[in-house]
Amino acid sequence: MTTRLRAVRPRQPAAVTRKAIHDAAHELFRNEGFDAVGIRAVAARAGVDAALVIRHFGSKEQLFLEAMTVDLPAIKVMEGPLEGMGRAIVEHVVCLPSSRPGALAVTALAALFRASDRGEVQRTLRETIENVFAEPLVRRLEGGDAELRAHLIAAQLGGLLTSMHVVQDPVLLAADRSAIVVRYGDAIQRLIDT
Amino acid sequence: MTTRLRAVRPRQPAAVTRKAIHDAAHELFRNEGFDAVGIRAVAARAGVDAALVIRHFGSKEQLFLEAMTVDLPAIKVMEGPLEGMGRAIVEHVVCLPSSRPGALAVTALAALFRASDRGEVQRTLRETIENVFAEPLVRRLEGGDAELRAHLIAAQLGGLLTSMHVVQDPVLLAADRSAIVVRYGDAIQRLIDT
DNA sequence: CGGGCTTTGTCAACATTGATGACCAGGGTA
DNA sequence: TACCCTGGTCATCAATGTTGACAAAGCCCG
Numbered sequence: 001m002t003t004r005l006r007a008v009r010p011r012q013p014a015a016v017t018r019k020a021i022h023d024a025a026h027e028l029f030r031n032e033g034f035d036a037v038g039i040r041a042v043a044a045r046a047g048v049d050a051a052l053v054i055r056h057f058g059s060k061e062q063l064f065l066e067a068m069t070v071d072l073p074a075i076k077v078m079e080g081p082l083e084g085m086g087r088a089i090v091e092h093v094v095c096l097p098s099s100r101p102g103a104l105a106v107t108a109l110a111a112l113f114r115a116s117d118r119g120e121v122q123r124t125l126r127e128t129i130e131n132v133f134a135e136p137l138v139r140r141l142e143g144g145d146a147e148l149r150a151h152l153i154a155a156q157l158g159g160l161l162t163s164m165h166v167v168q169d170p171v172l173l174a175a176d177r178s179a180i181v182v183r184y185g186d187a188i189q190r191l192i193d194t
Numbered sequence: 195m196t197t198r199l200r201a202v203r204p205r206q207p208a209a210v211t212r213k214a215i216h217d218a219a220h221e222l223f224r225n226e227g228f229d230a231v232g233i234r235a236v237a238a239r240a241g242v243d244a245a246l247v248i249r250h251f252g253s254k255e256q257l258f259l260e261a262m263t264v265d266l267p268a269i270k271v272m273e274g275p276l277e278g279m280g281r282a283i284v285e286h287v288v289c290l291p292s293s294r295p296g297a298l299a300v301t302a303l304a305a306l307f308r309a310s311d312r313g314e315v316q317r318t319l320r321e322t323i324e325n326v327f328a329e330p331l332v333r334r335l336e337g338g339d340a341e342l343r344a345h346l347i348a349a350q351l352g353g354l355l356t357s358m359h360v361v362q363d364p365v366l367l368a369a370d371r372s373a374i375v376v377r378y379g380d381a382i383q384r385l386i387d388t
Numbered sequence: 389c390g391g392g393c394t395t396t397g398t399c400a401a402c403a404t405t406g407a408t409g410a411c412c413a414g415g416g417t418a
Numbered sequence: 419t420a421c422c423c424t425g426g427t428c429a430t431c432a433a434t435g436t437t438g439a440c441a442a443a444g445c446c447c448g
Binding site for chain 3: 419420421422423424425426427428429430431432433434435436437438439440441442443444445446447448
């Protein structure tokens with residue numbers, strides 16, 4: 001009897017395969033959400049067996065977290081002057097139609113929000129918001145209740161982000177971006193001052 | 195040969211069984227989230243066969259929507275005077291430790307947010323926010339950009355709600371509620387005025 | 389060269405999930 | 419009694435995430 005026929009795939013260093021899976025997952029999860037994308041779909045796109053996905057990342061949830069926690073670069077506007085910072089931050093979050101790093105970070109954060117009833121996802125979301133929004137602000141704010149105000153600003157930013165990318169409020173999506181910057185920026189400024 | 199033995203359950207009118215499933219689902223989904231709760235768990239709690247759940251509600255997602263779209267009473271504060279409305283709204287959303295109707299509505303809305311990568315859930319979430327937050331405000335606001343401002347306030351409220359009940363920001367949860375009311379209320383007021 | 393060891397990949401299963409369809413029983417009505 | 423609508427049960431389906439046994443390629447050391 002002949003030996004079993006196997007569809008072998010040329011061996012590659014672990015880092016290469018891992019990156020292929022990571023990239024495929026990033027693309028799929030960001031566009032279609034956590035549970036619309038199966039492990040087998042990620043594996044197919046990466047040209048890999050489904051079991052390898054688990055082997056390399058432990059679980060689907062872990063893969064999701066690693067794929068969505070890309071960059072998330074610090075918002076450099078938060079290091080500028082306090083006057084007008086409200087509008088500057090909103091402009092940073094709401095504009096940039098496709099300027100690579102920022103836009104990806106925003107949609108990735110939105111994907112975290114949408115999948116946040118997974119316990120581990122919720123934890124990552126909390127830490128990300130703390131690191132990217134709240135903590136940089138705490139160091140800048142003056143006056144009383146600085147920590148509370150920073151976290152309330154983070155809540156405002158999260159609200160704007162989810163309204164546009166999770167809820168997809170049609171009024172906000174159709175509105176003039178500069179009007180949003182002015183209005184919402186001034187509301188944020190209210191918490192920056194005093 | 196004897197006939198097949200069946201664990202029959204006393205027949206009940208459809209409305210009764212349906213309500214039992216609805217209540218069980220409401221309790222479980224609100225506490226543990228959409229995909230931590232299986233259809234069989236809901237059925238067990240309702241004392242019912244799993245197939246009946248689908249029979250009565252069509253799908254798990256539909257059951258989730260019907261179970262989470264309870265009451266959601268209009269926020270009566272939005273019909274009061276414009277001065278001080280910002281703080282009044284925040285107080286309405288953030289306080290009430292367990293005053294029945296309101297607290298349930300808030301956590302149910304949070305459950306919708308957490309499950310919002312299901313397409314139908316997202317649609318319901320959008321409509322709920324429009325009906326409960328944005329639309330009542332549009333009718334009250336004066337001055338230019340009333341519609342935009344109303345939806346931005348809705349974004350602020352969604353942000354506060356998700357920060358406390360989805361992200362569960364420890365700073366906000368530990369903070370003095372009245373300080374949140376004052377600070378965040380004034381930031382909302384900024385969008386109510388002018 | 390050759391035998392072991394680790395690394396990389398494949399496949400066949402597993403348990404659980406949401407969902408479906410066939411069937412059955414009770415009860416009212418004609 | 420015969421009928422049929424309604425409410426309920428069970429077996430089963432396809433798909434999911436995950437696991438473990440196994441195969442083959444590369445590498446090290448003799």
